[in-house]
Amino acid sequence: MKALGRYVTLFVLLCRVSLMRQMAYRPHFFLMIFGKVIRMVLLLLFFQAVFFKVEALGQWTFDQVLLLFATFHMVDYLMSITFQRNLSYHLPALIQNGNLDSRMILPVNLLFLSSLESIDMMDLVSFIPCLGLLAYALYRLGFAFTGLQALMYGLLLMNALMFLFAVVLIIATISFWTTQSAGLGRIFDDLTRIGRYPLDIFEGFWKFLFIYVLPLALIAQAPSQALLGSLDPGFALYAFGCSTLLVVLAVGFWKMGLRAYSSTSS
Amino acid sequence: MSRPCNTSEAPLAVTARHLSKTYWFYEKEPGLSGAVKALFKGRKTVVRAVQDIDFRLHTGEVVGFIGPNGAGKTTTLKMLAGILFPSGGTLDVLGHIPHRREKEFLKKIAFVAGQRNRLFWDLPAEEYFQFCKIVYEIPDEHYFAAKTRLVEMAGIGDTLAVPQRKLSAGQRKRCELVAALLHDPRVIFLDEPTNALDLVNARKLREFIRAKAKAGNHGIILTSHNMADIGEVCDRIVIINAGQIAFDGSLSSMYRRFATKKQIKILFNGPWSRDLVARLGELTIVDPHEAVLEVEPAETARVAAHICSNFPIRDITIIEAPIERIIEAIYAQRQK
Numbered sequence: 308m309k310a311l312g313r314y315v316t317l318f319v320l321l322c323r324v325s326l327m328r329q330m331a332y333r334p335h336f337f338l339m340i341f342g343k344v345i346r347m348v349l350l351l352l353f354f355q356a357v358f359f360k361v362e363a364l365g366q367w368t369f370d371q372v373l374l375l376f377a378t379f380h381m382v383d384y385l386m387s388i389t390f391q392r393n394l395s396y397h398l399p400a401l402i403q404n405g406n407l408d409s410r411m412i413l414p415v416n417l418l419f420l421s422s423l424e425s426i427d428m429m430d431l432v433s434f435i436p437c438l439g440l441l442a443y444a445l446y447r448l449g450f451a452f453t454g455l456q457a458l459m460y461g462l463l464l465m466n467a468l469m470f471l472f473a474v475v476l477i478i479a480t481i482s483f484w485t486t487q488s489a490g491l492g493r494i495f496d497d498l499t500r501i502g503r504y505p506l507d508i509f510e511g512f513w514k515f516l517f518i519y520v521l522p523l524a525l526i527a528q529a530p531s532q533a534l535l536g537s538l539d540p541g542f543a544l545y546a547f548g549c550s551t552l553l554v555v556l557a558v559g560f561w562k563m564g565l566r567a568y569s570s571t572s573s
Numbered sequence: 574m575s576r577p578c579n580t581s582e583a584p585l586a587v588t589a590r591h592l593s594k595t596y597w598f599y600e601k602e603p604g605l606s607g608a609v610k611a612l613f614k615g616r617k618t619v620v621r622a623v624q625d626i627d628f629r630l631h632t633g634e635v636v637g638f639i640g641p642n643g644a645g646k647t648t649t650l651k652m653l654a655g656i657l658f659p660s661g662g663t664l665d666v667l668g669h670i671p672h673r674r675e676k677e678f679l680k681k682i683a684f685v686a687g688q689r690n691r692l693f694w695d696l697p698a699e700e701y702f703q704f705c706k707i708v709y710e711i712p713d714e715h716y717f718a719a720k721t722r723l724v725e726m727a728g729i730g731d732t733l734a735v736p737q738r739k740l741s742a743g744q745r746k747r748c749e750l751v752a753a754l755l756h757d758p759r760v761i762f763l764d765e766p767t768n769a770l771d772l773v774n775a776r777k778l779r780e781f782i783r784a785k786a787k788a789g790n791h792g793i794i795l796t797s798h799n800m801a802d803i804g805e806v807c808d809r810i811v812i813i814n815a816g817q818i819a820f821d822g823s824l825s826s827m828y829r830r831f832a833t834k835k836q837i838k839i840l841f842n843g844p845w846s847r848d849l850v851a852r853l854g855e856l857t858i859v860d861p862h863e864a865v866l867e868v869e870p871a872e873t874a875r876v877a878a879h880i881c882s883n884f885p886i887r888d889i890t891i892i893e894a895p896i897e898r899i900i901e902a903i904y905a906q907r908q909k
Binding site for chain 2: 313317412
């Protein structure tokens with residue numbers, strides 16, 4: 308419990324420091340807020356443009372897709388606020404320039420620090436409208452879900468974050484050998500973006516690929532289906548098992564990466 | 574100026590046996606064609622950065638690692654601090670195996686690299702000190718006492734509220750040292766601490782390290798190319814060359830073992846014959862009134878007496894050969 312308290316305190320401090328660093332340059336701070344608002348507005352406009360012309364995607368109604376869309380972006384923003392930039396972009400840079408040294412000598416879990424060193428508080432600006440969109444989708448769906456379905460929704464959201472964390476960590480860890488992984492990070496960005504659409508719209512091989520092999524369906528589709536009461540319990544188990552296994556593999560791979568770390572000369 | 578060294582009775586802080594580190598990388602030919610070729614057929618090059626090193630550090634001891642660029646000093650230091658995983662041999666630092674990076678081990682050490690800045694670039698040092706307080710779990714009373722003492726010792730009291738990017742390299746370095754020492758580490762690794770500092774800041778930093786060494790029962794290892802760091806701060810020096818230890822001992826023992834010549838510095842107060850003085854040893858003219866003569870140690874007294882009796886002198890001083898010359902000779906000897 309004491310260790311947990313220490314890490315919570317450290318997380319709060321990292322949030323505070325990140326916010327102070329973002330506020331250190333006033334024009335940059337206001338431009339960043341402006342940029343985040345524009346990003347969210349453009350997404351909503353795109354969504355509206357598509358769905359005012361198309362009533363359904365596959366077997367998904369407009370309201371259900373709205374839920375899926377809000378869920379995907381909640382996961383996406385949570386990931387972006389916390390570990391994604393740290394692991395995809397900051398960690399490879401630290402490995403490349405040898406500045407990981409100064410993190411390695413701190414008596415704190417290096418994976419925790421590498422994942423959460425820079426918390427992007429600015430993305431909260433985009434995250435809050437996402438919550439509003441989710442509430443709107445639920446309202447249109449008539450709040451027709453049980454407590455158990457809501458609980459499953461929450462658990463599957465966390466599971467999606469675990470899955471994405473593991474994928475990002477595996478890609479970032481490759482940097483210990485290549486000392487560059489920004490390119491791979493971009494593949495991740497492009498691939499996960501597919502998860503914002505109902506994957507039922509794909510057919511045959513691609514459907515199998517995106518649901519089971521690269522289980523993008525567990526990012527937003529599975530939690531949304533859980534809330535809508537249409538989730539196959541077998542797939543729920545598959546989703547939890549898949550994320551747990553991937554996290555174990557990713558952490559093992561990370562430890563191998565640390566052994567291979569060669570730093571840079573002084 | 575070497576401080577008295579009486580640490581052989583003190584407990585061991587670091588023990589390295591047969592320590593080795595091997596790297597590999599792919600060689601790339603210059604130009605675009607070289608880069609394309611390397612994508613498909615790179616030539617693997619293996620570098621034995623550290624080879625079979627045995628080394629000890631007692632608590633209370635300040636040891637300087639010196640050696641040419643690429644000798645393996647920093648690699649050794651990084652293995653001792655747990656940053657790099659050794660390829661071979663065993664390491665014990667304060668009863669811990671460094672590369673396991675256990676929390677209790679990391680709380681007992683500090684590692685400061687001269688070229689790196691770990692403090693929050695856009696924020697004042699005070700913010701990073703707070704970060705250290707939480708990370709190292711430093712109790713309030715100890716934190717405030719240590720901070721006050723170290724800030725005063727480092728002379729950075731007036732810079733604590735200034736963002737790091739606005740400070741000079743010397744001020745930033747001293748802030749970093751304070752941050753690294755707040756948790757009162759028992760073993761301190763300093764990698765080229767005076768690198769990129771001007772003479773005044775380098776001197777302040779040396780005074781800071783010396784004061785820290787005197788204040789507590791710490792073990793300190795520093796790497797440096799700056800001989801003033803070594804001469805003024807270290808009890809013992811370890812010369813590393815091509816990944817191997819070429820010498821391990823006190824400065825005085827190094828002089829005894831390797832100094833083949835002594836220097837006689839002569840200040841003249843009248844006309845003197847360059848040819849006559851040159852017959853006594855290897856002559857270097859500093860200016861028309863000053864010269865330095867290098868002679869064999871056994872000949873020093875006789876030559877000095879001869880100069881005093883036969884030349885118009887204002888002052889004469891016998892000094893050891895510069896440490897740089899001795900180290901150059903050791904490197905050269907190892908290369909042969």
